Amino acid sequence: MKTLAIFATHPIQYYAPLYRETARTPDLRAEVFYGRLPTPDEQGEGFGVPFAWDVDLLSGYPHRGGAPARTELLEGLRARRWSALLLHGWHHPLEREVMAAALRSGVPVLVRGDTHLRAPRPWWRRLAREVVLRRRLARCAACLAVGTWNAEFYRHFGVSEERIVRSPHCVDHAFFRAETARLTPRRDALRGAWGVGPGDALAVFVGKFIPEKNVEDFVAALASAARSGARIRGLLVGDGPLRVEMERRASAAGAPAHFAGFLNQSRVAEAYVAADVVVLPSRSETWGLVVNEALVCGKPCLVSDRVGAAPDLIAPGVTGAVFPCGDREGLAARLIEMVSGRAQFSPGSAEWEAVVERHSCAAAARGISEALRRFGLPETSLPS
Numbered sequence: 001m002k003t004l005a006i007f008a009t010h011p012i013q014y015y016a017p018l019y020r021e022t023a024r025t026p027d028l029r030a031e032v033f034y035g036r037l038p039t040p041d042e043q044g045e046g047f048g049v050p051f052a053w054d055v056d057l058l059s060g061y062p063h064r065g066g067a068p069a070r071t072e073l074l075e076g077l078r079a080r081r082w083s084a085l086l087l088h089g090w091h092h093p094l095e096r097e098v099m100a101a102a103l104r105s106g107v108p109v110l111v112r113g114d115t116h117l118r119a120p121r122p123w124w125r126r127l128a129r130e131v132v133l134r135r136r137l138a139r140c141a142a143c144l145a146v147g148t149w150n151a152e153f154y155r156h157f158g159v160s161e162e163r164i165v166r167s168p169h170c171v172d173h174a175f176f177r178a179e180t181a182r183l184t185p186r187r188d189a190l191r192g193a194w195g196v197g198p199g200d201a202l203a204v205f206v207g208k209f210i211p212e213k214n215v216e217d218f219v220a221a222l223a224s225a226a227r228s229g230a231r232i233r234g235l236l237v238g239d240g241p242l243r244v245e246m247e248r249r250a251s252a253a254g255a256p257a258h259f260a261g262f263l264n265q266s267r268v269a270e271a272y273v274a275a276d277v278v279v280l281p282s283r284s285e286t287w288g289l290v291v292n293e294a295l296v297c298g299k300p301c302l303v304s305d306r307v308g309a310a311p312d313l314i315a316p317g318v319t320g321a322v323f324p325c326g327d328r329e330g331l332a333a334r335l336i337e338m339v340s341g342r343a344q345f346s347p348g349s350a351e352w353e354a355v356v357e358r359h360s361c362a363a364a365a366r367g368i369s370e371a372l373r374r375f376g377l378p379e380t381s382l383p384s
Helices: 016-023 067-078 093-105 123-138 148-156 173-193 215-227 243-253 268-274 289-296 328-340 350-357 361-375
Strands: 002-008 028-034 063-065 084-087 109-111 142-145 164-166 201-206 232-237 257-261 277-280 301-304 320-323
Touching: 002 016, 002 067, 002 093, 002 361, 016 028, 016 361, 028 067, 028 361, 063 067, 067 093, 084 093, 084 361, 093 109, 109 361, 142 148, 142 361, 148 164, 164 361, 173 268, 173 289, 201 215, 201 268, 201 289, 201 328, 215 232, 215 243, 215 328, 232 268, 232 328, 243 257, 268 289, 277 289, 277 328, 289 301, 289 350, 301 328, 320 328
Parallel strands: 002 028, 002 084, 028 063, 084 109, 109 142, 142 164, 201 232, 201 277, 232 257, 277 301, 301 320
Antiparallel strands: none
């Protein structure tokens, strides 16, 4: 049996379903170590409000957290207790500490991040990381690519094709499918509670109110669509430092927008079920897991060409459309086209479901198992 140590800085709602899937994988024993177990104030970082996730992030898989867990992990790596170590990145000091410990002990390191080359960065930062990342990734046994742009990133920094293994970004399909089935009979009531009347279309944004999410372009597009006579209302779900400014802009521009505030994980599916289209206008987005969530709930997505998920999740004419980032009039025009019926999409079709299933937790866990099989320590070399 292969064994795997997974290190994450803290519990993340998107990773817990994947950890549960790895715990169900035959011939694999995985243990998760958390650098810290954050308080509600820390969980709410970037959202503008303190909160604790209201879904269970810690059951269904072996895990430990805090300083004692880090100590146990470091000692276990020195003893080569696991076939390999899986990291989700290399930026945090704790990630670098754990990676160094594994490499010193000869434990293969697997990395599964989502960085890509299209994020805007100053030239000096691009130059500095060119040298550092080539050296760091050369020491990793394998790089697990969550998508097309992420694989391209690894190739750029010298990772050979045979060391790149697909392990797609994923969400909890069972949870969102169950919530969609439960909430669909209440769709009209949900829409009415957010000010959506008969004959109105609803475009939904879900995310933090931070500069990278580019919420101002969505607000401007809603106002532009309204001036053209289109009956498109906006629902903006989330919180953050720019929320008050976005509310002010929406009011000044006459954008028909409702700001719902932060909806915890147990309620976010309400927004997807109510939606006609989900919009992610980001100017910098490594992936955009709200797109995964929306597609599982059967909603087409309109995303900017800076969203990392676009080449993998947006099949034009099937699951959604892509617009040039910053083109507010283009965003408004595509919104009108999508809700008017002129652009046809096919939720539930074979093509739609194929996109969704390629990004399941099962597919991601298979990628981890494959990387472990190919690059992990031989079982015979492990301590008894």
